[in-house]
Amino acid sequence: MGKYKIVVIGQLNKDLMNQLEQKCEIKVWSSPQKIPRDTLLSWLSDAEGFISRGDVVVNGELLSKAPKLRVIAQASVGYDNVDIDACMSRSIPFGNTPEVLNEATADLIYGLLISSARRIHEGFEYVKDGKWESPFNIPMGVDLYEKTLGIIGMGNIGRRVAVRAQASGMNILYHNRKESVANNELNCKYETFENVLKQSDFIIVLVPLSNQTKKLFKKTEFEIMKQTAYFINASRGAVVDTNALYQALVNKEIAYAALDVTDPEPIQSDHPILKLNNILITPHIGSATTETRYKMGQLTVENLLAGLESKKMPSCVNK
């Protein structure tokens, strides 16, 4: 039997590529830059399998140019770049990589929380800038202990963040579309969206991006938060109206924002929000550890090969 023709966008570890090469003939785009659409569509014209990436829009137009495509896999838990209905209409399974990134992503989110509350990155700038002239002239932070953490979108990653926050002695509120029993087991309290925003000292956003969550955080949402609130977004940038967040930070309607995701993404280095001193931004590194990215790559390869061989995929969104 001949090899499966596949297209791979992104970098996979050598041994994972070797696994694929045994069964597949591969066209690979390993550059961090976006693949030109024309190139991608021509590569997909005879492909049976496709490893996509978050910067590729997988829609009906793309599928119409890929008549032989039978499976798509992507190394991410989020798949807002993929039109799942369009995949369904072609019976193409789409595989993602949940679970394997929970701990790494929760660590990063908790790192953002601690770093902003305790002004760790500012502290380093302070030392480098030669401002550390006296032990009594230092950046002051705020406690996590006995503070309220609000999690909007309490899924697998949210639960791992909750465990870390409880170790710091925080009280936890959360809001989901529906109350979850599992979350009660963690001793977190379900509240309405508005009450979580009103009552929390720290708010972490973990909702997937969809038509319902696009610009979920606008002027009104920042207005109802505490003026001392810390706002942390590690889901997708477009869940937040960047201009409204900028205004809220400038007008001190909230105290601070820490973002691992932005809209647009990447954010331009001259964006006015980067000039503020009450913001911390990291470049979408939630799952970016060597071990976790390897596991994500591995699951992606397993998903793809299972789909090509018409077997059950280990993680399929539209089964």
Ligand code: DGY
């Ligand atoms: C994910 O897995 O969705 C991360 O945000 C990386 O895109």
